[in-house]
Amino acid sequence: MIPLSLKKIATITNGQLYGKDFIINEIVINTKKITLGCLFIALKGKKFDAHIFIKKAVNKGCSAIISQKKINFNISYIIVEDTSIALGKIAAWIRQKINPKILAITGSCGKTSVKEMTKSILERNAKTISTIDNLNNHIGVPITLMRLTKKHKYGVIELGANNPGEIYYTANITQPNVVLINNIYYSHLEGFKSLLGVSKAKAEILSGLKSQGIVIINLDSNHLSQWKKEIKNKNIFYFSIQKKKKVIFFLLISKYMQTKHLLLCVHRLVK
Structure with missing residues (x-):
């Protein structure tokens, strides 16, 4: 720190x-x-x-x-x-003071794998901080952000939750430049009650997105229509496996990230 x-x-x-x-x-x-x-x-x-x-x-x-x-x-x-x-307040202050480009990741599964892969790409170009293991709650996220130093240019932060409101809190501490909702499946239903509840909770990550930020959404996600209001007028990239006839996006984080804007290099494959 x-x-x-x-x-x-x-x-x-x-x-x-x-x-x-x-x-x-x-x-x-x-x-x-x-x-x-x-x-x-x-x-x-x-x-x-x-x-x-x-x-x-x-x-x-x-x-x-x-x-x-x-x-x-x-x-x-x-x-x-x-x-x-x-x-949380200390972590949020340090995040704003250092002001790295941050990608925040949520989803029902695969968050940690995506986080590790993304970090491995980014750290080839500049010092990158990321969530340790799966410490992605209201305690783990601030602890990660407090590790930031002036040498860090990027951050890859995993946001998890068991109940509504938890991602809203951590997303607003993290203030990401890019958010990724990896997928929506049945998980932690004791807190979210239904698949719709899971979808609404994961969409809370959008509340912390910085102005002019980027949203990456799995087009195969359940209850995608519930996010229409939150993603309206956002800079959005979609990716899909099932909807190949529509569009597939293969995400690359490349050395082009060294530009002043956090870049998602997107290769569009249309069948």
């Missing part, structure tokens, strides 16, 4: 700084990854509360804490209303 002062982090997160201000070079959420001088964010979820690990984080050498309550240690800390939201 890029160095940030505690004062700046407090401003970004709408938090209150207690203690001395100094520069932070690393932010962690797991006490197993504590390094000397890092900042530890005590995340709190429905089934866990990392505030119980603050003492352990301090003992292992962290130099500052982001917490939802005051702490009784001789260490600088920032109090915020919600530590998970604070994590």
Whole structure:
């Protein structure tokens, strides 16, 4: 990540700084990854509360804490209303500060494979960051974005979800220049209830698309008609296997990406 002062982090997160201000070079959420001088964010979820690990984080050498309550240690800390939201705000600020060209990928299956293939192409031309494994939720996406440095030119970010609204949140943190909806199939129905629910949830990725951005859509997707309003007036590329008579797009990310605009080199095959 890029160095940030505690004062700046407090401003970004709408938090209150207690203690001395100094520069932070690393932010962690797991006490197993504590390094000397890092900042530890005590995340709190429905089934866990990392505030119980603050003492352990301090003992292992962290130099500052982001917490939802005051702490009784001789260490600088920032109090915020919600530590998970604070994590997202820091990630969004770093994304805007570095301003790489970002491709965000979602879909019912194949996201990680497409992510890995795309990264392997992009990193031949410039330093590229991507989602580690499948850490694609409201915690994993910010953690990925916080790894950005001034050397990164591209980012390939996977966005997953189990419930409505989750991709909307991560897409607006990511602010992609290009979005890809790989496919729509039956998945996570306990949260989405139906195939239509899956389709609507995946379409949330469009909410974060930057102005003049590119949308890539699988023409074979179920409930494609539900996206008409969201993709209206967008720069759209389609690809298809089943609808060969209509159009097939074979996507290439080439060294032409070195131009000032994120380019999708598209080869059109019409049968």
